[in-house]
Amino acid sequence: MFLGTYEPKLDEKGRLILPAKYRDQLAGGLVITRGQEHCLYVFPAEDFMQMQEEARRAPLSNKEARNYLRVFLSGAVDQEPDRQGRISIPANLRTYAGLERDLAVIGAGNRVEIWNLESWNDFLEEQEAAFADRDDEIIPGVL
Template structure:
């Protein structure tokens, strides 16, 4: 399970260190694609295969389902770790996630999210004060 929040800089070539605490669970390569709420999503190969299988269950006769699958898979990229524990994030994904320098890497259970630091700070600060209301809105979910 991925968890924690880590701050790292992406370099001019698009290389980002994935913290060893997270990297140890990844194997030799990962899949990075568009995430939700403005971030990128990083999956292990196994996690990506599971996610992709779920995508394949969406009804191909529904335009929104086709659009969703296209958007998620068209820019998905398999990325290998270099000797320093970095992944090279393709430019098209860096633009998608607005990654310029300061990044936040967040473990969210079954995958990792990569955020522009400013966007993450805004997202977190906006939602942290609503934590109790958010939890109450999750019908059928009891901790």
């Protein structure tokens, strides 16, 4: 499980050093793709393959499912971190997420999310009040 928030820097070659806490879980390979709210999702390769297998069950006649999968999968790239725990983020994904030098890398349970630091801080500020004031369950039986 991925937890926590880290603020690494993106180097001039578009590389990110993964937080040490995440490296073992991603050492066997990972997939980076577009995420919601203009962040990037990073999945362990094995988990991504399982998700893709489940997504294949969506009916081809469902236009919304086709469109979602096109966007989600067309931006996906697979990688293995180098010896220093670095990954390269392709230019098209950096543009999508507005990534510059300052990043927020957050653990989101089954995935890692990579955000532009300013965008993450804006999102968090906006969502924290709603989070603190929530009085009903969002995930029945859990939260």
